[in-house]
Amino acid sequence: MKSPASASWKAPLKFRxxxxxxxxxxxxxxxxxxxxxxDAFTWNPYDPDSEVVMFAxxxxxxxxxxxxxxxxxxxxxxSQLATFRxxxxxxxxxxxxxxxxxxxxxxxxxxxxxQFLWDLNNFDSDxxxxxxxxxxxxxxEDPEVGPAVAFAIREQLYEIAIQxxxxxxxxxxxxxxxxxxxxxxxxxxxxxxxxxxxxxxFRSSVVRKRKEWDYYKPVLDLLSNExxxxxxxxxERSGR
Amino acid sequence: MExxxxxDPNPDSNRPEEPELDLYTIPSYSxxxxxxxxxxxxxxxxxxxxxxxxxxxxxxxxxEYRDFIINKYREDPSRRLTFTEIRKSLIGDxxxxxKVFRFLExxxxxxxxxxPPPHEGSENDDRVRVENGAPNGVRVVATPNSLRxxxxxxxxxxxxxxxxxxxxxxxxxxxSYSDVxxxxxxLHCGSCGDNCDSGYYEYKKDNFIVCDKCFKxxxxxxxxSMDDFELKDCREKSAANGTVWTEAETLLLxxxxxxxxxxxxxxxxxxxxxxxxxxxxxLIELPFGESLIDSAKGRGNSSGTSMSMNGIKPxxxxxxxxxxxxxxxxxxxxxxxxxxxxxxxENQEPPLKKKRxxxxxxxxxSIMKQVARISTMVGPQITASAAEAAVAMLSDEMSCPREIxxxxxxxxxxxxxxxxxxxxxxxHNTEESEIKERSNPSVGVxxxxxxxxICKKIDSLAESQETHPKKSxxxxxxxxxxxxxxxxxxxxxxxxxxxVQEEKEIEHLVATIIEAQLKKLNSKIKHCEDAELLMEKExxxxxxxxxxxxxxxxxxxxxxxxxxTSKLLEHSSVQSxxxxxx
Numbered sequence: 001m002k003s004p005a006s007a008s009w010k011a012p013l014k015f016r017x018x019x020x021x022x023x024x025x026x027x028x029x030x031x032x033x034x035x036x037x038x039d040a041f042t043w044n045p046y047d048p049d050s051e052v053v054m055f056a057x058x059x060x061x062x063x064x065x066x067x068x069x070x071x072x073x074x075x076x077x078x079s080q081l082a083t084f085r086x087x088x089x090x091x092x093x094x095x096x097x098x099x100x101x102x103x104x105x106x107x108x109x110x111x112x113x114x115q116f117l118w119d120l121n122n123f124d125s126d127x128x129x130x131x132x133x134x135x136x137x138x139x140x141e142d143p144e145v146g147p148a149v150a151f152a153i154r155e156q157l158y159e160i161a162i163q164x165x166x167x168x169x170x171x172x173x174x175x176x177x178x179x180x181x182x183x184x185x186x187x188x189x190x191x192x193x194x195x196x197x198x199x200x201x202f203r204s205s206v207v208r209k210r211k212e213w214d215y216y217k218p219v220l221d222l223l224s225n226e227x228x229x230x231x232x233x234x235x236e237r238s239g240r
Numbered sequence: 241m242e243x244x245x246x247x248d249p250n251p252d253s254n255r256p257e258e259p260e261l262d263l264y265t266i267p268s269y270s271x272x273x274x275x276x277x278x279x280x281x282x283x284x285x286x287x288x289x290x291x292x293x294x295x296x297x298x299x300x301x302x303x304e305y306r307d308f309i310i311n312k313y314r315e316d317p318s319r320r321l322t323f324t325e326i327r328k329s330l331i332g333d334x335x336x337x338x339k340v341f342r343f344l345e346x347x348x349x350x351x352x353x354x355x356p357p358p359h360e361g362s363e364n365d366d367r368v369r370v371e372n373g374a375p376n377g378v379r380v381v382a383t384p385n386s387l388r389x390x391x392x393x394x395x396x397x398x399x400x401x402x403x404x405x406x407x408x409x410x411x412x413x414x415x416s417y418s419d420v421x422x423x424x425x426x427l428h429c430g431s432c433g434d435n436c437d438s439g440y441y442e443y444k445k446d447n448f449i450v451c452d453k454c455f456k457x458x459x460x461x462x463x464x465s466m467d468d469f470e471l472k473d474c475r476e477k478s479a480a481n482g483t484v485w486t487e488a489e490t491l492l493l494x495x496x497x498x499x500x501x502x503x504x505x506x507x508x509x510x511x512x513x514x515x516x517x518x519x520x521x522x523l524i525e526l527p528f529g530e531s532l533i534d535s536a537k538g539r540g541n542s543s544g545t546s547m548s549m550n551g552i553k554p555x556x557x558x559x560x561x562x563x564x565x566x567x568x569x570x571x572x573x574x575x576x577x578x579x580x581x582x583x584x585x586e587n588q589e590p591p592l593k594k595k596r597x598x599x600x601x602x603x604x605x606s607i608m609k610q611v612a613r614i615s616t617m618v619g620p621q622i623t624a625s626a627a628e629a630a631v632a633m634l635s636d637e638m639s640c641p642r643e644i645x646x647x648x649x650x651x652x653x654x655x656x657x658x659x660x661x662x663x664x665x666x667x668h669n670t671e672e673s674e675i676k677e678r679s680n681p682s683v684g685v686x687x688x689x690x691x692x693x694i695c696k697k698i699d700s701l702a703e704s705q706e707t708h709p710k711k712s713x714x715x716x717x718x719x720x721x722x723x724x725x726x727x728x729x730x731x732x733x734x735x736x737x738x739x740v741q742e743e744k745e746i747e748h749l750v751a752t753i754i755e756a757q758l759k760k761l762n763s764k765i766k767h768c769e770d771a772e773l774l775m776e777k778e779x780x781x782x783x784x785x786x787x788x789x790x791x792x793x794x795x796x797x798x799x800x801x802x803x804x805t806s807k808l809l810e811h812s813s814v815q816s817x818x819x820x821x822x
Contacts, residue, residue, distance in 0.1 A: 117331065117333055117334060207304060
């Protein structure tokens with residue numbers, strides 16, 4: 001590409017999940033004959049497509065869903081995979097970007113709210129490991145919480161990665177014909193990116209002020225059965 | 241892991257204004273750590289901070305992270321610091337922070353005195369149980385439709401360095417496989433668990449079989465439909481109504497096996513009237529068919545149908561792999577050979593084998609004891625082949641036993657069998673003579689092997705006696721006596737050889753020791769002589785100096801005397817001078 005204009009400029013990479021393992025998040029929400037199936041999981045986009053069908057069959061069988069679910073599940077997964085693939089060949093700008101990731105999810109009886117920073121440029125990052133550590137440190141015993149946390153992280157990363165691609169594309173289009181350096185400031189990409197200059201400069205410290213500590217620590221709530229039911233009912237009402 | 245004080249305590253301080261320093265313990269392997277500095281280890285492990293690639297990763301930032309985390313831990317060293325506690329207080333990528341955290345934890349700079357984390361795996365242990373081996377009802381086969389169970393191939397000649405070339409003596413693997421999987425020959429239905437004695441149905445896609453009854457009842461598990469099952473008749477059935485082998489055919493079969501080895505198509509062609517499957521079946525059923533296959537193609541094959549061998553089980557023989565072990569013991573080869581030879585076997589075998597390979601290398605017990613112990617663990621085919629090999633070796637030296645052993649081979653009633661056995665012996669002979677040249681220690685186990693061979697022959701002879709009239713003219717007791725005598729003689733000779741060897745070694749070692757001592761003495765003497773020389777030279781030098789000084793003094797006195805001094809002083813000074821000189 002063109003010569004780098006500043007130290008923070010990085011050559012654009014091909015689109016991929018900015019994590020150690022290139023798994024994409026898949027979300028399903030299907031309703032057939034009054035039965036509602038909601039699920040979220042990570043998928044390896046390099047698995048052959050036959051795996052999708054097998055997975056769908058297995059799911060229908062394990063959860064004892066109506067057979068009408070099968071084609072819908074397959075179709076949904078495949079369309080999400082296709083979306084991913086459509087972005088795949090394109091360039092993605094990954095500058096020095098540290099974004100805040102927020103968690104606000106309810107898994108069975110556990111409610112987690114959390115906020116932390118994630119470096120998009122760190123391709124060794126592993127949402128699953130982070131989720132494991134979080135559950136271990138908080139002493140969460142429900143085995144479903146970890147994957148849900150990892151999934152939420154992945155989903156947010158995926159969104160931002162897609163934004164990167166689209167904005168890189170726009171940028172290229174706008175700069176078409178010009179031989180200027182492809183200097184791409186982080187602040188343009190998304191407003192969520194932090195101003196690194198301010199945070200990591202010589203004068204400031206990387207230790208947060210005490211009053212901010214409570215914002216960035218995880219908040220864990222354990223619900224009782226009634227509260228879970230109440231929440232579910234509320235959700236259904238808002239969903240329908 | 242010793243504990244090393246981090247700061248020096250100053251209890252009896254003469255400087256009262258200095259604060260009391262606290263003792264923090266860190267492991268001694270972390271003694272490189274210093275507050276004011278970043279060590280090379282840290283630079284290596286956490287390269288991201290030191291490459292200058294990003295404004296968010298600098299050495300200064302790293303130092304801040306590190307110091308904060310350690311200080312946080314030291315606020316209360318007895319509690320375990322978790323990553324979640326510190327990441328809320330630090331700005332930066334959580335993955336990177338976690339890396340720093342883990343680095344400090346591994347080096348014991350934090351959480352060193354804290355209790356270990358609660359083990360979450362323990363509760364999961366109750367729910368999940370790992371089982372070894374294939375589940376009941378599933379048989380592991382080489383190809384989906386074959387009937388022969390799979391066993392591990394024996395790797396050719398994988399000995400260390402200048403070890404023995406195991407060119408032709410390929411023996412079947414440790415018989416534990418047949419012990420363990422022997423009863424899998426009786427097939428179990430996948431759904432009801434009964435033996436499938438009548439015909440059974442095999443699921444085409446997996447290794448799943450159901451017996452006749454279950455199939456008819458439609459009870460064949462989920463996800464399977466009727467047409468996925470294939471009818472396969474039981475082997476017993478087919479064996480019962482099937483093939484009759486004439487002697488000529490058997491002879492032809494054996495010849496072609498020896499010639500073509502594993503290539504069943506060619507074998508089937510030669511034996512025109514019988515199909516490939518029949519050939520294989522027949523060969524397995526033959527008492528020595530196993531060893532034939534092995535010696536012909538050098539691959540282990542055990543199917544457990546060594547019916548005639550079962551009689552010798554109580555009196556068993558160590559494998560020639562054991563021989564190999566003993567051969568290689570001198571080279572310090574740890575019996576890993578056995579493991580290599582059966583490298584691809586099923587899950588159940590490695591644990592059993594590992595246990596076994598420990599014992600042969602146990603050098604304190606005598607060879608006889610080892611042999612006896614190992615022989616109880618090992619099965620029949622190995623005994624047969626190894627014994628035959630051993631016989632060949634000994635027979636080279638002594639002609640009498642040869643007659644006895646080979647005599648009844650020829651007289652074996654089933655005439656078609658003998659030429660092939662003879663061929664086998666010949667093959668073994670050549671290899672064994674090679675091995676013999678290179679290994680003396682193995683001589684010791686031969687006597688036992690010979691005894692075993694006798695028993696095997698007796699057994700096979702006993703069998704043949706049922707169907708054919710006895711033709712052998714060498715009586716049983718004589719054979720036994722000859723075998724025992726040979727065995728004991730060989731053992732005695734071996735022992736004597738060992739003793740002589742030991743003596744020689746002792747003498748050699750003593751000589752070496754004496755030489756070493758003499759050398760030491762010599763060097764000490766030399767050292768003393770050198771010191772003496774040095775001293776003498778120095779003494780001479782000092783003497784010279786003394787004379788010189790004396791000369792100077794005399795000169796001074798002379799000059800003072802010559803220049804003249806006052807009468808009063810003269811007398812006293814000269815007196816004092818002369819008194820000094822004297």
